[in-house]
Amino acid sequence: MTPETPYIPQPIPEPALKELRHMDDAGRPLRPYTAREDGIPLNCVGSPLRCCLRAIEPGERVALVSYAPLRRWAAATGADPGAYDESGPVFIHAEECEGPRDDAGYPFARPGALRTLRRYNAAGHIVGGALFEIPHDTARGFKRALAEAFANPEVALVHVRAVEYGCFHFEVRRP
8 A cells, every 4th residue: 555545534323323322322311502602502623523624613412422333343344353442432413414524635744743543453453553743734634644553554544543542533445
């Protein structure tokens, strides 16, 4: 693989979103609300939406849900991540949305922001990771970092997470 390989950020898959909009991965029902800039009930404007890979805008109906991305991937592939299975909070639209735009590029890519690229093998076990500071040329930087991750033939997928909160941002699978 070369830095020219198209590494495509994956949103939460639609079947998982349908389930999460009913019951999240921690067994809690959906609790939607309208995003407001004044912080009432929760200041989430600008936070990342994992259904369409863009920031929340004022007035949108959203929900904060518990999501277990590796667990869901493992269920679809037959992998057994064991103790590597984890869940965490993510924002989604409360109702069905259009998903990511085709030209969206790498989401939540603020130059200077720190990300971890957590690498998993086909069994769902962590086989490495890297700290990544997003450069000004975000596309080139992500392509290079993902090419490095997938240079290891054991790596089946990579989870991109924020360092500040550990939040899952998106997944990239081997092309």
